[in-house]
Every structure is written in structure tokens, then in C-alpha cells.
Amino acid sequence: xxxxxxxxxxxxxxxxxxxxxxxxxxxxxxxxxxxxxxxxxxxxxxxxxxxxxxxxxxxxxxxxxxxxxxxxxxxxxxxxxxxxxxxxxxxxxxxxxxxxxxxxxxxxxxxxxxxxxxxxxxxxxxxxxxxxxxxxxxxxxxxxxxxxxxxxxxxxxxxxxxxxxxxxxxxxxxxxxxxxxxxxxxxxxxxxxxxxxxxxxxxxxxxxxxxxxxxxxxxxxxxxxxxxxx
Numbered sequence: 444x445x446x447x448x449x450x451x452x453x454x455x456x457x458x459x460x461x462x463x464x465x466x467x468x469x470x471x472x473x474x475x476x477x478x479x480x481x482x483x484x485x486x487x488x489x490x491x492x493x494x495x496x497x498x499x500x501x502x503x504x505x506x507x508x509x510x511x512x513x514x515x516x517x518x519x520x521x522x523x524x525x526x527x528x529x530x531x532x533x534x535x536x537x538x539x540x541x542x543x544x545x546x547x548x549x550x551x552x553x554x555x556x557x558x559x560x561x562x563x564x565x566x567x568x569x570x571x572x573x574x575x576x577x578x579x580x581x582x583x584x585x586x587x588x589x590x591x592x593x594x595x596x597x598x599x600x601x602x603x604x605x606x607x608x609x610x611x612x613x614x615x616x617x618x619x620x621x622x623x624x625x626x627x628x629x630x631x632x633x634x635x636x637x638x639x640x641x642x643x644x645x646x647x648x649x650x651x652x653x654x655x656x657x658x659x660x661x662x663x664x665x666x667x668x669x670x671x672x673x
Contacts, residue, residue, distance in 0.1 A: 448493070472669070535610060573646045574649040575649055
């Protein structure tokens with residue numbers, strides 16, 4: 444069965460303040476989106492790549508994806524992360540349930556082959572896989588400006604992407620999620636955790652280089668990482 448990587452570039456990246464979607468910003472001589480596509484196109488465990496791009500920028504995304512032979516579709520995303528994943532699932536509607544699919548934030552341009560390796564290895568025996576790194580900060584719950592909870596740091600991690608799933612599993616999770624008028628989620632593992640609570644989510648090690656470009660400082664850091672890779 445095929446293994447498909449979905450590169451989610453549906454956001455506009457307003458917090459970066461660049462006046463253009465952050466995935467189109469150049470670091471190391473190429474747009475952030477191209478870095479992300481290249482990582483999966485080059486990986487031997489990935490058969491196909493689908494790119495989901497922000498509205499109004501499909502032509503730019505298609506031009507960036509053109510050099511990569513595994514890209515089979517470039518489609519328009521939605522206003523939310525959830526809507527963009529749903530757009531990708533529509534593209535994959537003819538694929539069998541036992542296909543494997545990885546969802547990756549285009550804003551993480553430096554995902555390494557070892558992280559993809561670990562995700563695919565875990566996905567061979569699990570229906571849902573997350574990539575995480577231990578948190579080095581103390582994480583607290585706050586309400587009304589007052590600390591209301593302080594979970595033990597040793598049990599916490601920060602999720603990255605890719606997140607991997609059996610295609611049938613993520614389809615079922617979204618079918619249930621979209622029927623919920625109170626749906627609110629920031630990632631795909633959150634959808635599985637909420638709507639398919641009996642499905643264990645395996646966690647594999649991420650990498651601090653696999654940062655998400657969100658703020659102006661992240662763009663500067665990404666430029667330094669790209670320079671190291673030259």
C-alpha cells in the first residue's frame with residue numbers, strides 16, 4: 444500500500460509579519476515550502492506527496508512543487524488546520540484504508556530523514572504516531588492570570604510533525620469530528636485522541652532542528668540552520 448506525505452501549507456503566517464505566507468519566505472536560497480517538500484520527496488519510504496496551499500497562492504505552490512517527482516497534487520487548503528487536512532483527505536478518497544499517511548507542517552522546513560524514519564517504523568505497528576521532544580520549560584495551567592496547575596515536566600513533551608496514521612483511522616476520526624458542532628483542534632493527533640480515544644497514539648523522538656517557523660525570530664534561526672546545511 445502507498446505511503447503518502449501531506450505537506451500542509453494552508454496557513455497565512457500572520458505572526459511572522461512578512462506580508463506573505465510564511466511558507467513562501469526564502470531561507471537558504473529556497474522557500475520554506477520547498478525545503479519541506481524536498482525532505483519527503485527524497486525519502487525512500489515515501490511514495491507520493493500532496494501539497495495543501497493557502498488560498499490565492501496555488502500557482503506559486505505548484506511552481507515550487509514542480510521539480511519534485513513524487514508530488515501528485517497541489518490543492519487549496521481551508522481557513523483552519525482542520526479544513527486543510529480535510530482537503531487532503533478528499534484528494535486521497537480513492538486510496539485504500541490500509542494506506543499510510545503522514546501530515547507535516549510546511550512551516551517545519553528542516554524535518555530530518557531520521558525523524559521520518561522513526562515515524563514510519565512506528566506506523567508499521569501503530570495506527571497513530573506523533574513526534575515529540577521533551578519540554579525544557581516548566582509548563583503551567585493559568586486561569587485569570589493565576590496558576591491553577593503545574594503538571595510534572597518529566598511527563599510532558601512538545602509535539603512536532605509529521606504525524607502519521609493509517610488512512611482508515613484518520614478518515615474515521617475526521618468523520619466523527621466533522622459531525623461535532625463543537626469541533627476545535629490544532630493538530631491531527633488531537634482529533635484522533637478526542638474522537639477515537641481507544642486508539643493509542645505512539646510517540647517517537649523528534650529533533651530540535653525540526654522547528655516551526657511562527658515568529659520573526661524563527662525566520663532568523665531558520666536562516667542559520669539553512670546556512671549550516673550548505
